[in-house]
Amino acid sequence: MNLDLKNINKAFENKVRLGIMSALMVNEELDFSSLKSLLELTDGNLASHTRSLEEMGYIQSKKQFVGRKPNTTYAITPEGRVAFTDHLNALESFFKKSMGK
Amino acid sequence: MNLDLKNINKAFENKVRLGIMSALMVNEELDFSSLKSLLELTDGNLASHTRSLEEMGYIQSKKQFVGRKPNTTYAITPEGRVAFTDHLNALESFFKKSMGK
């Protein structure tokens, strides 16, 4: 039995990370407030996770003003999409072994 | 969009935990050495994860001597099986939303 845990990306283990990446897989871009309410997170928690995902190159942020208010939008990078897809595939193949039989 | 992150069980986020639970889903019982080589873990790491999974009631251990050597076997508990299945279902429904479309 090979459970290939190695393909599971440490960067996406945390459920907040999973939520951010997942949301950015299906949405071209999302801003801080949207992510915050979507994932029901505190400001600090969201900020630190987006920060580290950005530092890893999996997402990118764009800061601008909308009207007179600051607005940060996040989008997944091509590398992020590849890495997250790999992770999901690893998870999937992984638990096919747990569920199936 | 509802990403229901709440059904994802914190106890199983870590990949080592995922590996232990997964291995115990398909094997009636496994001993320390088997889990260690299967998951390629250090002794301390495996011991601390099995310890906490046991404290949470998701697995149970049985200590005995095999010949003259100590041997600890681990098995999933009914509650563990339910909790892990719920977790896998949450993950699955979760990333159907990321992958599909």
Next chain:
DNA sequence: TCTTATACTTTGAAATTCAAAGTACTTTTA
């Protein structure tokens, strides 16, 4: 008998997670 191996447990440093508090405005209310 000495060295190496097995089967863990203990320990604590390092990394991670998270929310409270802080900053810098903008908007609303009185």
Next chain:
DNA sequence: TAAAAGTACTTTGAATTTCAAAGTATAAGA
């Protein structure tokens, strides 16, 4: 128009988690 409340984050650091090195105890091999 001054004060209060809200928005959009960032900073900070305490709490928790993760992990491997070292320790313990005994067995096996040379």
